[in-house]
Amino acid sequence: MTSIPPMTPAKSQSATEQLVQTTCPYCGVGCGVDVLQTGSMKGRLSDLKGSPEHPANFGRLCIKGTHLLETLDPAKRLTTPVVFGQPASWESATDIVAARLSSIIEQHGPDAIGLYGSGQLLTEDYYVANKLMKGFIGTANIDTNSRLCMSSAVVAHKRAFGEDIVPCDYEDLEHTDLLILVGSNAAWTHPVLYQRIERAKLRNPAMKVVVIDPRHTDSSTIADLHIALRAGSDSALYCGLLHYLAVNNGLDNAFIEASTEGFDRALDAAKDWTLATVAEACDVPEKQLRTLYSWFAQLPRVISFFSMGINQSTTGVDKGNAIINCHLASGKIGREGCGPFSITGQPNAMGGREVGGLSNMLAAHMDIDNPQHRETVSAFWQAPNLASQPGLKAVEMFQAAADGKLKCLWIMATNPVASMPNRALIEKALSNCELVIVSETAATNDTLKFADIVLPATGWSEKNGTVTNSERRISRQRGLLDPHGMARHDWQIISMVACAMGFEKAFAYQHPQQIFSEHCALTAADNNGSRALDLGALAGLSLTQYDNLRPQQWPLAEAHRSGSERLFADGRFYTPNGKARFIAITPRAPEQQTSSQYPFVLNTGRLRDQWHTMTRTGNAPRLLKHTDRPWLSIHPRDAQRLGITDGALVTLKAACSDNIDVILPARPDSKQRCGELFAPFHWSATWGSHCKVGALLNGANDALSGQPELKHGAVSAEVFNAAAYGLIYGHTNDVDRLKTACLYWLDTPTDEALCTQVADTLTPMALLNKLLAQLPQDSQWSTLQSGGQCTLVATRKERLVLTIMLSATPVALPVDWLESLYSSDSALTEAQMNGLLNQQPDDAYMLGKIVCSCFEVRENTIKHAIAEGTNSVNALGKKLQCGTNCGSCKTELASLIAACDQAEASAPQVVNIADTKPVTEEN
Structure with a gap:
């Protein structure tokens, strides 16, 4: 096989401190990020801020971007290729992957192979993957989780x-x-x-x-x-x-x-x-x-x-x-x-579209069902086996694997068991598939347990290439650290496999600059103004020019037919006759309709401080302080009718859930429509026993785009009859051992330890007795039973090592109170021990949830300031610092001000949706 040498660094090795500019890896905004490197080349990272000159954000970063460095936990990374359960060298792993792919193609044809990628891939990664699949393996079965997004x-x-x-x-x-x-x-x-x-x-x-x-x-x-x-x-x-x-x-x-x-x-x-x-x-x-x-x-x-x-x-x-x-x-x-x-929702969904990263595209905005476009791409790539028809879209791909038609699935930089709808089908697909290859950064996620071959890939802070944001702006994502362990870049992994399959000439890349240049040249091939995506002017960049590339928005002025950055300013479009097309629309109801058995509409979505399945943001405990668990938002009238109280656990079921119960704590909310529910989708089996929200959506999708319906499921909801609620806090190994004895558990990592919410049909005392046998060795423990509460505190040398707090009603105790006691070098005082046993936090921790994650400003502190007359977001920032760093909490601050304003004289014209049919006055 042909090996790919390490990339040549473009920066000076002698610099002791330098500012490196890269791009945030979260949403499609594509914010520029400045990171200070201290020490030798790719040394310690510090002082991360938004890039003031980047036109996407001009120095602003949200809470997730602000705390990017806190997500880089090397202990949670894959470091070595694993082939059928055994560690392997890259040479061995690559040869096995190539041999197995070639064998499947020989026996079943190229369409027996599928590649499922991600909007987390850089454009260069996408390009090489698309080229291998469509041009050389000869199948268009390459799709990405951008299918779920855009x-x-x-x-x-x-x-x-x-x-x-x-x-x-x-x-x-x-x-x-x-x-x-x-x-x-x-x-x-x-x-x-x-x-x-x-x-x-x-x-x-x-x-x-x-x-x-x-x-x-x-x-x-x-x-x-x-x-x-x-x-x-x-x-x-x-x-x-x-x-x-x-x-x-x-x-x-x-x-x-x-x-x-x-x-x-x-x-x-x-x-x-x-x-x-x-x-x-x-x-x-x-x-x-x-x-x-x-x-x-x-x-x-x-x-x-x-x-x-x-x-x-x-x-x-x-x-x-x-x-x-x-x-x-x-x-x-x-x-x-x-x-x-x-x-766009994903950081590089746009870049993936540019290079043909979806199964119904070719490359460079060319169409797979257009003979002239196929001829252009085939000639440019010198492709021996260019795909001639669209491949399987995401839902179709996993259905084909479940049916035994797809023999190999290569999954890159995504976690489909958690993120795809219809979890039962996805698990069946991966269980049935003859060969499952997973290229991944995280050592743990829901998908990895199905992998036959695991390939460690680089992540943000190591990747080097380009991304394109929602306004068509190409930015550089630069490597800040050397690859962790034996991790390789995705484009390198694909190229190594391609070379081992006999395609050395087409995949002899040594640096992402070569891939970017080739991609840009392909966008210009046979273009002549027929496609707005023409990056030909960037095809000849030298390595230095590529490394120093500033954000570029396409269409490039030198290629755009109107000579202007303003698209369609000349009233001409990219249709054959230059005219935009109206489409006659007949509105149709969502496919997943409610019924007497499944009477609620389920809507899913994102939270402020989390990203996708939390393989990155879940590494930063600070990002869990605003919202540390999933919840079910339900209108108070629906909650009252079903006997659901705040914090009570609710069981959700759907026709497709295949005996997978989803259990979430309830949050009655008058901002929710009656008959409709909302749940965030970030948490999965990695985080809890019953939080697999994707299992409730059946995979129904748009017939034209293949994009699944994730905003309108049909579910039932009923109270989970727990007799005991509680939490277990302590060292991760101890908590992991204890939590599995509970019927329900949900993890919340902290800086020092692990906090797990638990519930069971046993009474608090009966559950505690069940857990006693699993207590850590060499510890002293005390218990207290009072009313419906039952508590155990385990200490070693009078320092807290574990606590179990159970109650007959939902437990909502501030985790950072427990964290402060656990992390203290001092022995527990008598008052602290009594507080633990009585489940009574110190007053300082009874100030409500954290609203401002950057400065850990709590809700009641903010409400008190508002009541005293600090009634603007800016004034709150001056007094409490909240909202003065990333600004992500400003909208919540505004909501608290509006809620506390009894006169409502200056409230905006926002609908009062306490009722099912809201009413507002016109201006």
Whole structure:
């Protein structure tokens, strides 16, 4: 086989301190990050901050980005290739992978192989993976978890514009008259962009902000109008808007005539969607719709900022096109502050799309079903076996593996057992698959136990390449540390396997600069202005120029036919005739409908401080201080009807869950619609016994995009009849041994130890007696039973080593209180021992949950300051420091101010959704 040597460092070896600029690996905003390296080349990292000059964030970072360095725990990394349970050298592992792939191709054909990648891959990784699969193995069965994120928007863009193009950039958010957040809780999912929006509204108070979301989220804190529509009814709302524009002089007829086609068909399909019809379909008052529609028609600049609430649907493509239709009809596109703005969830979902990282794409925005495009790519790659038809999309890929048709799955940088819907099917697929290869950084996740071959890959801080953000801006992600252990870059791993399969000439890469240059050259091949993605001007960068590459937004001015960065400013699109296409939309209900057996709609989503399945953010205990466990948000009336109290455990079931019960603590919330539930998806079997939320969604997906419906499941909910609730805190090994004796457990790592929430059908005393046999050796322990409480405190040399706190009612004790006692070098005082035994924290820890994770400012402290007259976010920052670092908590601070303002004289025009049908007054 041909080995790939280490990359040549571009930085000086003699520098003792230098600033390295890289890119955040979380959401699609693509923030620039400055990290100080101290010591020799790739030495100690410190002082991480946002890059002030990066145009995506101008120095801002959210809470996750701010604490990136805290996630780099080498003890939780894969370090060595493992082949069928045995450690192996890279040469041996590579040869085995190559031989097994070649054998499967020989016996079953190339379509028996599938590769499932990730938006965490860099563009160079994606490019090499796509080239190997589609060009040399000869199958298009390469898909990524971006399928769960952006694929519906991709298809909507291609249907309307002829190419997968996001027509807006971040500056547009600061220059619009009306910003509509639809299916987006940007305050939590894209907080840096949300802060730009907040600032824009402060600069221009006349700017209108509308939030369209079934839930009242933190994004509503700056809203002039919140429309809490029925889940899944977004298409009806935008079809109604198109009809309204037509009958209320809101059309740009000159633009429609000169630059579009299909308008009459789209308008005819929308003709029945009157205000009354839309109000009934969306379950909102006509008055709210009239306000939104009139603003859209009358204000000159409008942005529809949409994300997963639109995309993750069985009709996500149609929803995207319904939004685009309204911007085309009103001519509010191709101008500053205007357009449909699809915001990606993953850091490099856009880069993956550029290189063909989805199974229905080719490469460089070329189409796999286009003979001319296939000829261009085949000639450029000198590909002997270029795929000629689309491959399996994500859900299809795992179904094929479950059915025995797919013999090999290579999974890279993602955790599909936890992140894909229909967990039972995914587990069956990986169990049935003849060969499962996993390239991964984390030593533990839900998917690894199914792997036959495990390949240690580099992660953020080690990876070196490029990513593209939501505004089409390419940025460098630079290596800060040497690869950990024997880890290799994903492009290196793929290239090594390709060379071992006999494709040495096409995969003899020595540095990601070579891959980037090849990718850029391919975008220019036979382009001649036919595709906006033309990076040919970057194809000749030297190694030094590549290492020093500044953020670049495409289309590049030298390649764009209008000579302008403003897409569609010339009124021409990338369709054969240059005209944008209207799409006739017939709104349809979500596929996963409720029933008498499964009466609740389940919506899933992200939290402010966590990312995906927490293989990175879960390493930083600080990021668990705001929310340390998953929960189930339920309207108080639903909770009362079912006998569910705050903190009580609730069992959720779905038709597809295959005897997998999901159990979550309840959080009654009047901001939730009746009949609808919300649960975050981050936690999985790695974190708890019953928190596999993905098991409740059946994998129903959009027929055009293949994107699964993750916002509208159908579930039942009932109280889990626990007789004992509690927690166990202590050394990880001790807690791990004890927790498995409990029926329910959920981990929360801390800086010093492990805290596990537990519950059981046994009484507190009976459960404690069951746990006594598992106590750590050589410790002294004391117990106290009082009323419904039962506590054990184990000490060694009078220092706390373990505590078990059980109660007949839900236990909500501050974990950092226990952490402070556990980490102390001093013996427990009598008062501290009594506090533990009586489950009574010190007063300092009874100030509510942490709102500001950066400075650990608690909710009651903030409320007290507000009550004393500190009634603005800025004033709270000056007094308590909250909100003055990353700013992620600012929206929650604003919500607390609004909640504490009894007069509500200055409250924004936000819907009161205490009732199922919220009402708001028009301006």
